[in-house]
Amino acid sequence: MTGAREPVIRTPDQRIRVFVSSTLRELADERRAVRAAIERMQLAPVMFELGARPHPPRELYRSYLSQSDVFIGIYADSYGWVAPDEQISGLEDEYDLAPREMPKLIYIKKSDHREDRLKELISRIQTDDTAAYLSFATADELVDRVSGDLAILLAERFDESRSGVDGGPDETEPAPLVARVPAPYTTTIGRERDLANVRQLLAEGNDRVVTLVGPGGIGKSRLAIEVAHASEDLFPDGTYFVLLEGVLEPGLLLPTIAYFLGIRDNGEAGLEERICRALEGRRVLIVLDNFEQIVDAAPVLVRLYTVAPLACFLVTSRTVLRIRGEQVYEVETLPPPEGTGQIGLERARRSLAVQLFVDRAQAVKPDFTLTAENATAVAEICRQLEGLPLAIELAAAKIRLLTPEGIAQRLEHSLPLLTASVRDLPDRHRTMRATIDWSISLLPPEQRALLEDLGVFATRFTLEAVEAIGRGRSWDGQGLDALAELVDASLVKQVEIGGRATFSLLAIMRQYAIGRLKERGEADVVRAAHADYYTELVRSVSPRLRGEGQAEAVRRLGLELSNLRAAARHLVYTNRLDDAGDFAWSLLVYWWISGFFSEVRLWMIELLEKQQPITQHTRAVAWFFALWGEMWQRPSDQVVAGLGECVRLFTESGDESAAAMALAARATTRMQFPDLDAEKAEAELTDAVATLHELGDGWAESMAEVGLGLLAVVQGDVQTALAHFTRSAEVADEGHDMFTRIVSGNNRTRVLFTMGEVETAEREWFLTLGLSAQLHYEEGAAYAMEGICAIAATRGEGWRVGALAAVTASMRQRTGLFDVEGFAVHLAPLEAIRASDPESVAAGERAGAEMTVAEAIALALPVIDPAVGEALAQW
Template structure:
């Protein structure tokens, strides 16, 4: 349930305990519904909040969500970021705020809203609405200043404790958090480092001089490979009068942090300083290719950028984030602000920002080129990792004169990505804003209007879709013709108007003439269903079968699922074979659960309920409707696009056959089941669930068994329909309970418990 925020880039395993502060935060959360942790940047608010939040999962059965705002520079996206953290898809007729409220209103949940200070108005407006409309919600916020709301409990977070000067032994010194943090970070850099009788006085002197500020201590500890604690303390003291001018922190300890950042900057090579400044344009995490594209030039080649990135990681200016296939980097917001000030002073700000935008425009082009094929999953993952910077690149283009057309091209490049994220409404907003920023005669306008119409139709906003289609058709632009035909076909299908098949076939033909196979797929699906609707079942089977074969030959999955679902719908709903229909829909569901496409999975589960209803297996149908409803709720959606009539028909028939009481009982049973159970069939469900594994909770037992089965955190998240961060939190709790250091130990333990005594 979390967003990729700074919470994620700083693992809780390296957290230095602040027991008193943690206890006070928990007490305040029990006493009120809004607690804001305030304090200077770098004081440790985020880590403290994350530690407390992760310890309260049992107290909030509705979930603990973490939404990090540090990547945002646009007030409009605050509610969307919280929706992302909750895993919500945007839906017809609802704003992002309405979607969040609808999801949280019936749940006792904790929302951690991290780094609010630069978006105070948007954060305050969001929290006000959530607390007003969600009676069991509690909000924990972090900010350099309070939100200024009624009922807010404000807790100023002090720096870590520091020893008195007379503390003379390592044992005494280690009772203070600042010393423990320095020792841990220094040992990460230089494993042989220890706090000893001979250096403890210098470590204490350094921690005192840095006022116990965690970020300052980390920056100082990063120098331990080249300098002793005594030398670092001397350097800090000799540079105490040097203040960074770009950071507004008026009190003395804030000046200490400014001085430490400035000192760290002064110890960088000239190339590292340049790369630090240029990397400040990144809003989120970025990989080496992005750093090279943005930072190279003006005397720096790619190799120099690589060396500088390595040096900045070594100095703790950049945090390294290990991924499954590539390393990413992230800069803490305070260091990013410092670098941004230096970039502005250099006069290179506009050129570097343009390079940043061009890199992410290229990334979208690459994703579009590889989406329809075996590289689809990688393309989706790369776009997901870059999402904050795609937003920043779009925003920069919209606020920079003459760049609106580039923003439009980026927005319409891979609409499948935005739909898969559940963010079609956000995409529609970017397109509309780009169209407003462009002169009326700009080439590509008609195409943009047609895609905006398609997005409006996805939200069942048919008047908005027709308005945009009319504007697109009024522009004479042959390049836009297939996009207009596609959007028109979709609108007509949703409104059951004539000529749906004709316009869909036109779009398929025109995209085919351009060799654009990817964009043929959705109109081909529409055409196939329209053929079945007109009574041509053989024609529908042939066309959707051709779509399926095209996807299989290309190694593509998401449109393959759509083709399978289409084949299932025409069999089940238009007089075909129920067994074939079930087989097709089950195959589509397998793909959706593997790719974590919960919205599509909800449609597929609904389709399996139709099959059971057709067979008059009424209890099974009601259970499947219940399981589908869990996913509709998870996506904050309803089956109100494309399948409204069919859903209502089978749902109503099932309820009438069982009666309200029996239907509700079966529906509730289905709600309790995992979507994967639908693939197992009723026979497997009758066998019952395996017993819990004491001392683990039922959910922890479930996750432990999936680890033992060899599933990754990502696979477990997809299977259980939860966020990957939630899986990681459960695994932390399991490791603490069992004192295990790795997954292998856990797997062996699970196997022994399930096997039982010999």
């Protein structure tokens, strides 16, 4: 029929559609079981017995397939009926017509009586790389397999959003729910025995802390990375890589560990307590890299492993920690060829140090080979560098410019002189420092000056930041070219993150660079330029933290977190205390969303301890951050009085919005008292809301309204609580603010659910879950999924309930959430359905235990819009 449209057969709710292909009568029981499993997951089964047949069979199932998302094939003994004028059965035709890109899950019933044509079809399917197949014996076993496989495939709902994302490893700094162990940039040579020995120590489990000790440049971090990858099977609950390179204050150890574990420090509970809860009962490995600069914090590890005895810590440090439970493992150099003078080619090849030199030389000059003519020179280079891996790598990088003989000759002349000038260092530290001096001495003056200036950056940095600190420096205007040369010289690493080129220095190179700046008396000048750049960056980004653009602003600041820390440190260190106060206050929303209050508190306490002249506003900011954690963890009359002083100082400095926020915080402190003075707390919160509304500060107004709602909950006034939470949500909507909408919405839906407004609560939880995904706010996502789980329980969806309950339980432990009694609305409905339908719940829990957070969110939401899909693809 010319111009005729193919029949459109859609499911009423437009959910994910699962096309089920099988013979009808032979597998009637299995089809009923699979249909029930699909519906329990709130998906839509697409099956012949569920719809009318106004079209010929082939046209019908072609139409069904065109409207479906997943293909399930169930095969037993029969090949199926072959219609007149057809060559194959409808069973095979359905498989052939399924689009290649459609996920295909094939389930083959165990049988000894299969028809030959079905055997041929199955054989063809088994060679199809677009299909996955499993066997089954009973309908119950089939249901478990289908449910588990579909749960994993739910992530396909947002795969389209991945199409524009680079397929390489994601190196964004997340909200790092999981701190991934870095992938080595180059091959590891000569550490097989060390790798086996350290893995054995971890496997034995007798020592809670294994410390890899050795001088800078010996390869401790590289070995730790390799051990972590090789030991994943020993730690089924996860491996976390915690980079301490930019952490200089011992008090920041706990906040940094919490950050990499995915624990938000919102001040509401002690970080140590939350970390212990997150690690409790979990067999995890936590790698702590570059511990030597905060070695005074080592006793914290004893407290952590005492309450979490299944957790192990793998530490890299230049010094021994000297704590109970520590096993020290000395990382040795790579042995160069023994002796002196001429050396044969085969003997040189057997040396691990020579092997490393050759490998790294070929990375910069692919046609380089070890020959009988240059073997002696390469061996001499490795001897002079005492087998230090980093020193050998720096020397090998010069092979583009010099022959091995030229490198050996220059080292022979330079190293003794250079090591003599640093006699205060241990032997191998002197060799490493001298090698860096020698390597840098070969650079042109502008490149050498740039490298030293880069020492002010933390972890990674952008070209824009480099050019900003270069104004007025000797290399001004040459940043791009000079940086490219440093990358070519293997002194700077380049990595692309989120489509942007970023750069980094090795920790030892950064320490060397900042040391050189200090020797020249220029460190403070460059630190000031660094702080100026990031202060300006914060000034431009921070307004977007309230309202539209919030998610992008949080992501942007997250990429710069290490340098934000460094900038705050520079401002305090160089006594720009008022600038430090403004910097901290302008990022209040970011600290709140991302959970970094402990770090800011340390900087602000240091600021106050300087006892130098500061403005009233700076003093109020510093006191506010210092009191924030006390307000939640140790509420007292002194905290109330301190926040009252913040109100006065903010008011006198002309910042009425900040004064109102401090007033709301004061009321929140009162709410923690066992003898609640509800009248005072309500008066202060009401006053704060009125002021913030008048000032147009919707973000703070919405949060203060949440405070009034929580106060009403404490008093048992559900209707008033609902009114305040609803008003908070309205203010958040007016300002297009995702975070406050999540907070208000999750509180509002709890009330609605307890009042029996199930449909309204469900819609709200869908909304807050989608927003939480976009903001990468795991706490908000956990609360929303618990609510959706509760609703699923009231509807008897046992499998879905079990899956969501398992995922959120894991999220709660991993992020150290404590408020189960007050907020986990799903617990009672969960126990009720567990009693009535234990098998479905148990099957769901098994599937949920294997799900990622992104997969669970996809399971919970009926529709994934593009913004949520993109966020889940990045989760």
